Amino acid sequence: MNRKPIGIFDSGLGGLSVLKKIQQQLPGEDIVYLGDTARVPYGTRSKKTIERFSIQCARFLVDKGVKCIVIACNTSSSNALEIIKKQTSLPIFDVVNSSIEALKELKSVKNIGVIGTSATVNSHIHRKLINFRKFKIVFEIPCPLFVPLVENGEIESKITDLVAHKYLSKKRDKVQAVIMACTHFPIIKKSIKKALGEKVTLIDPAEKLSLSLKEYLLKNNFESDRNNGKLTFYVTDISSTFKDTASVFLGKHSQLKIRKTSLDN
Ligand code: DGL
Numbered sequence: 414m415n416r417k418p419i420g421i422f423d424s425g426l427g428g429l430s431v432l433k434k435i436q437q438q439l440p441g442e443d444i445v446y447l448g449d450t451a452r453v454p455y456g457t458r459s460k461k462t463i464e465r466f467s468i469q470c471a472r473f474l475v476d477k478g479v480k481c482i483v484i485a486c487n488t489s490s491s492n493a494l495e496i497i498k499k500q501t502s503l504p505i506f507d508v509v510n511s512s513i514e515a516l517k518e519l520k521s522v523k524n525i526g527v528i529g530t531s532a533t534v535n536s537h538i539h540r541k542l543i544n545f546r547k548f549k550i551v552f553e554i555p556c557p558l559f560v561p562l563v564e565n566g567e568i569e570s571k572i573t574d575l576v577a578h579k580y581l582s583k584k585r586d587k588v589q590a591v592i593m594a595c596t597h598f599p600i601i602k603k604s605i606k607k608a609l610g611e612k613v614t615l616i617d618p619a620e621k622l623s624l625s626l627k628e629y630l631l632k633n634n635f636e637s638d639r640n641n642g643k644l645t646f647y648v649t650d651i652s653s654t655f656k657d658t659a660s661v662f663l664g665k666h667s668q669l670k671i672r673k674t675s676l677d678n
Contacts, residue, residue, distance in 0.1 A: 415635045418443035418645070419626070420479030422470040425453030426655075427560075427596030428485030429662035431508065432644075434623040435483065439630065442642040445477045449676065451650035454560055455488040456530025456595070463532060467493035468500060469676040473647075475501055480635060483626065484508065485619075487594040488530050491538040504629065509533075511622035512592045513542045518621075519614060522589040524551045528581070528605070529594030531555040539592060551588050556580045556595070563597040564658045573604045581608035590614040600661065647674045 419439070421432055425448050432446055447470055449455075455463050467489040474482055481504040484490045484497070490507035498505060516525065525548050527539045534555040543550065558576050567573045591613055593599055599617040606613060630636040646669050648655070659669060 414638050415480050415630075416443065416637050416639065417478055417480035418445045419481055419483060420445050420447070420474030420477060421483040421485050422447040422449070422467075422474060422489070423486040423596060424448070424455035424466070424488060425450045426564075426658050426662055429659065430596050430599055431483065431485035431619040431622065433663065434619040435626060436642070436644075438623040438627045439636070440642060441637045441639045442630075443637065443639070443645070444642060445474060445479055445645045446647065447473055447674075448646075448648045450648040450652070450655070454530065455486060456532045456557060456560065458532060460492045460532070460536070463488055463492040464496050466676070467497060471497045471501060473674070473676055475503065477645075479503065481506065481626070481629075483622065486596060487533045487618075491529075491533045491536040491594070506622055506626050506629075508596070508618040508622060509538055509594065510542065511625060512594060512616055512618035513539070514625065515616045515618060515621035516543070516548065516590065516592065519590055519616075522548070522614065524549050524588040526551055526584060526588045526591040526609075527553040527594055528556050528591060528598065530560065531557055533594050539594065552584050554580055554584070556598070559595065559601060560597050563600050563661060564654075566657060566661055568600055568661065569603055573601050574607055577601070577604040577608040581605065584609060586610040586612070588613060590616055592616045592618070594618075645672070646670060647672050649674060649676055
């Protein structure tokens with residue numbers, strides 16, 4: 414038994430889609446969530462900067478006494494996982510490795526695609542991690558406009574359908590599965606499917622991550638014995654659109670008690 418909280422960080426609020434899945438699987442766990450909303454997006458930045466920001470996020474969580482760290486940001490996972498691992502001995506769960514684990518469980522899939530932020534796609538991390546004899550990466554496509562579209566609530570909207578069409582329609586019916594390597598994309602999966610074809614399997618790494626985390630905690634006697642975990646929510650900036658963006662990920666009526674913090678020191 415271990416009552417310490419689980420630490421989750423993301424570049425902003427997209428990681429709330431991962432938080433939601435973890436809360437569903439592990440309702441008794443306390444969670445500390447950190448969203449670096451002052452510096453989001455990470456997806457347009459250099460590897461060096463993403464590493465620096467991600468290390469600061471991980472250190473913040475370590476200082477909060479967490480029992481493990483969830484990197485709920487694909488951009489951080491693809492560019493900074495190795496360097497974070499060197500800084501802490503805590504168990505780390507990340508969305509990129511979870512997407513590969515999820516892929517391995519799919520039957521009769523050979524050709525796959527990857528979509529994400531520019532920094533994630535340019536890292537070619539999925540290419541490095543997949544088993545080439547089993548899978549072939551047919552395309553890796555950066556879809557940066559999806560992030561502001563989602564943050565502005567353009568869900569199931571014509572404009573998102575149009576952008577998805579522009580990014581993806583040339584790849585229609587070319588692959589059996591696509592890794593959604595950005596926390597924002599699962600929310601617009603209808604538009605993504607319209608562009609890629611209804612038959613494609615879209616992989617949301619958050620599902621596998623939450624299951625692996627649960628399995629790890631139970632196996633190692635690391636789970637909390639509480640019934641209702643508490644969420645402590647930190648951000649580095651609270652803008653005028655904060656509530657609207659948070660409600661895109663958590664639903665309109667969710668109440669968040671927010672604490673503001675700073676990571677630059
Ligand atoms: N959370 C980021 C990710 O999953 C998307 C937003 C950003 O560019 O920071 O890659």
